[in-house]
Amino acid sequence: xxxxxxxxxxxxxxxxxxxxxxxxxxxxxxxxxxxxxxxxxxxxxxxxxxxxxxxxxxxxxxxxxxxxxxxxxxxxxxxxxxxxxxxxxxxxxxxxxxxxxxxxxxxxxxxxxxxxxxxxxxxxxxxxxxxxxxxxxxxxxxxxxxxxxxxxxxxxxxxxxxxxxxxxxxxxxxxxxxxxxxxxxxxxxxxxxxxxxxxxxxxxxxxxxxxxxxxxxxxxxxxxxxxxxx
Amino acid sequence: xxxxxxxxxxxxxxxxxxxxxxxxxxxxxxxxxxxxxxxxxxxxxxxxxxxxxxxxxxxxxxxxxxxxxxxxxxxxxxxxxxxxxxxxxxxxxxxxxxxxxxxxxxxxxxxxxxxxxxxxxxxxxxxxxxxxxxxxxxxxxxxxxxxxxxxxxxxxxxxxxxxxxxxxxxxxx
Numbered sequence: 001x002x003x004x005x006x007x008x009x010x011x012x013x014x015x016x017x018x019x020x021x022x023x024x025x026x027x028x029x030x031x032x033x034x035x036x037x038x039x040x041x042x043x044x045x046x047x048x049x050x051x052x053x054x055x056x057x058x059x060x061x062x063x064x065x066x067x068x069x070x071x072x073x074x075x076x077x078x079x080x081x082x083x084x085x086x087x088x089x090x091x092x093x094x095x096x097x098x099x100x101x102x103x104x105x106x107x108x109x110x111x112x113x114x115x116x117x118x119x120x121x122x123x124x125x126x127x128x129x130x131x132x133x134x135x136x137x138x139x140x141x142x143x144x145x146x147x148x149x150x151x152x153x154x155x156x157x158x159x160x161x162x163x164x165x166x167x168x169x170x171x172x173x174x175x176x177x178x179x180x181x182x183x184x185x186x187x188x189x190x191x192x193x194x195x196x197x198x199x200x201x202x203x204x205x206x207x208x209x210x211x212x213x214x215x216x217x218x219x220x221x222x223x224x225x226x227x228x229x230x
Numbered sequence: 231x232x233x234x235x236x237x238x239x240x241x242x243x244x245x246x247x248x249x250x251x252x253x254x255x256x257x258x259x260x261x262x263x264x265x266x267x268x269x270x271x272x273x274x275x276x277x278x279x280x281x282x283x284x285x286x287x288x289x290x291x292x293x294x295x296x297x298x299x300x301x302x303x304x305x306x307x308x309x310x311x312x313x314x315x316x317x318x319x320x321x322x323x324x325x326x327x328x329x330x331x332x333x334x335x336x337x338x339x340x341x342x343x344x345x346x347x348x349x350x351x352x353x354x355x356x357x358x359x360x361x362x363x364x365x366x367x368x369x370x371x372x373x374x375x376x377x378x379x380x381x382x383x384x385x386x387x388x389x390x391x392x393x394x395x396x397x398x399x400x401x402x403x
Binding site: 072083085087088133134135136137138139140142143144145146148182194195196197199207209 | 254257286288293295301308309310312317346350351352355356357358359
């Protein structure tokens, strides 16, 4: 069901990109060797889903070159994460979209091997469920601890964040790319309910009480669908 | 360029290592009920209780609060029950630790009825309870047995229990 949904997004995504390409390729006359949409998935999410019991996630991404060293990037994803501690057991589930610009930092145009930097704006819509919680009471030795198993449902939460990123991409086979990307993120605004912190934001990653910052890591495999070859 | 990449990598990984997951001991915890003792003949003056011991009454069993085991004091802080909105105590005057009798000394029942409000504190500590005190009685309203009453009256000073900075309940004896 989820994959089906993703597929729908993915296809519409591709269609939009094809249109953009068709309209922009006529006016571009720079020395781009390969030109097209690069579409891929985040392997980090696939690996985490397979190895961690408390995480399930998937994302697709695409980028398109609009200038010699300028790319428009976009990613769509869905994540589900359990955040458990001694006092709280919670489950966060939701989808996100992020989009932004990537700048190629290496000069050599011909080689499809490059370092880039950029920024993204992300938006996430999610639900947080507090399954059970234990009241924090340093004097609980007297009466005993009180654990409440009545879930608290916090639905329709959202967050907007900004991220700065740094990445390396390399062409391992013809048109097939592997890349690592690191993101430093900052929440711009978020909606929470009952004054309960959003413990995890899909797409943003783990949140911190002490600051609005966060960090992310992507390990992407992507395929460049050649549209125009000059 | 690779140099910057590694710098960025170090910053982001270090950031991820920051621990926000341990509940620090300095965190505001669930408050206890602060009880002060006053002289019934002179209601403005605090009066010490000689050798006070306090038991909790949980499932008709008496368990002594270990810090209140025969102390001379004019104020105490007692934790309230978190899983129920009623707490029962036995306040014992002339308590003796050596006594094998439970309760030891002169017991007086204290009944407290309140509303529990859960407050979210932080990711690591979760929720604490605050209370809204409804009734504070020097007897057990559920039993008609009369006990030795050295407490004349209990008055609620502050029905909202959110911290331990001021007294919530006055006991006259």
